[in-house]
Amino acid sequence: MTYEVQPPKYVRLAQTLQRRIEDGTYAPGTRVPSENQLVQSFGMSRPTVVRALELLKRDGWLESRQGYGTIVRGRPAVVEQKDRRGREALERDESQGAGRLIEVGLVPVPSRVASLLGLPRRAEVIMRRFLVEEDGEAVELVSTYFPAGLAEGTELASGEPLGGSAREHLEARKKVRFDHVVERVSARLPAADEAALLDLADGVPVLSVLIVACDASGRSLQASELLLPADRQELEDTYRLN
Numbered sequence: 001m002t003y004e005v006q007p008p009k010y011v012r013l014a015q016t017l018q019r020r021i022e023d024g025t026y027a028p029g030t031r032v033p034s035e036n037q038l039v040q041s042f043g044m045s046r047p048t049v050v051r052a053l054e055l056l057k058r059d060g061w062l063e064s065r066q067g068y069g070t071i072v073r074g075r076p077a078v079v080e081q082k083d084r085r086g087r088e089a090l091e092r093d094e095s096q097g098a099g100r101l102i103e104v105g106l107v108p109v110p111s112r113v114a115s116l117l118g119l120p121r122r123a124e125v126i127m128r129r130f131l132v133e134e135d136g137e138a139v140e141l142v143s144t145y146f147p148a149g150l151a152e153g154t155e156l157a158s159g160e161p162l163g164g165s166a167r168e169h170l171e172a173r174k175k176v177r178f179d180h181v182v183e184r185v186s187a188r189l190p191a192a193d194e195a196a197l198l199d200l201a202d203g204v205p206v207l208s209v210l211i212v213a214c215d216a217s218g219r220s221l222q223a224s225e226l227l228l229p230a231d232r233q234e235l236e237d238t239y240r241l242n
Contacts, residue, residue: 009044010051011187011205016042017052021061021072028074032062089142089211089224090181094130094161099140102197103129104159106148113145116212117220126151128166131197138198144224150174167213170221179216185209187230198229205230 020026033041038049053070056062062070094101109117109125117125125145132140144166146156154173155162162169167178190198190206198206209226 008189008205010048010055013038013042013044013048013052014055015186017056018061021074026072028072031069031071034069089144089226090167090178090213091165092130092142093164094128095163097130097132098134099130099132101128101159101161102131103127104157106157109145112210113223113225116210116223117145117147119147124148126156128156128162139228141194141197141227142224143227144222146170146222147220150176150221166222176215176221178213178221180214182212182214183209184212190227194227198227200229200231 017026017032021028026032032038032053035046035049035053038044038053039046042049053062057064057070061073061075063073064070105127106124107127109119109121109123111121113125114121114123119125125148128144128146130142130144131138132142146166150170151157154169156166156169170176171178186208187205188208189203190200194200194206195202195204200206206227207230209228211224211226213221213223215221
């Protein structure tokens with residue numbers, strides 16, 4: 001059984017501050033509120049605030065300047081790579097990719113994915129899970145979910161690696177057209193099986209990139225979750241696929 005784990009308080013605070021950087025509330029080059037102000041504003045302890053700020057500094061969102069405080073740097077390079085990761089997830093050819101297909105089956109839709117696909121919580125979906133490896137090391141775990149009805153008449157439930165991308169497969173078999181992608185980036189603690197596949201130590205969070213591919217009407221066609229070890233490396237964006 002997979003359990004949904006709420007991110008720690010410092011991660012949730014970091015996500016909130018990150019969103020404020022993204023929407024321009026905290027513009028690049030400006031100072032973020034002081035630790036005391038953040039403690040009072042969010043009702044969190046100083047250690048929690050300090051840890052959230054350190055996380056954002058580590059990931060390139062903030063930096064400390066002596067005599068000036070903590071300032072906003074803007075979007076770090078790792079975030080600018082999201083679009084590339086999203087496209088790679090959609091275009092991945094399992095038969096040619098660096099890694100291996102480790103699981104395929106009909107599973108209950110995870111709660112974090114159900115709303116993205118417009119499905120009730122107890123619905124079942126086809127899941128394909130692929131472990132990306134580089135030089136024998138697991139670097140990314142990709143779980144892709146398809147509404148069961150959409151997957152009918154396709155080879156998405158096959159346990160064999162797909163030749164060509166899932167996007168190409170669906171567009172050819174179901175006559176749908178992928179139009180745009182929405183991405184949501186956050187941090188969370190991995191489930192036990194996820195941590196084992198990524199060879200993570202206890203308590204190490206993962207960077208979760210949720211990628212939802214939609215047609216022109218906004219109907220969700222597939223959702224992929226990319227998990228990346230946070231100790232080796234968050235936002236919503238939409239971009240065109242053509």
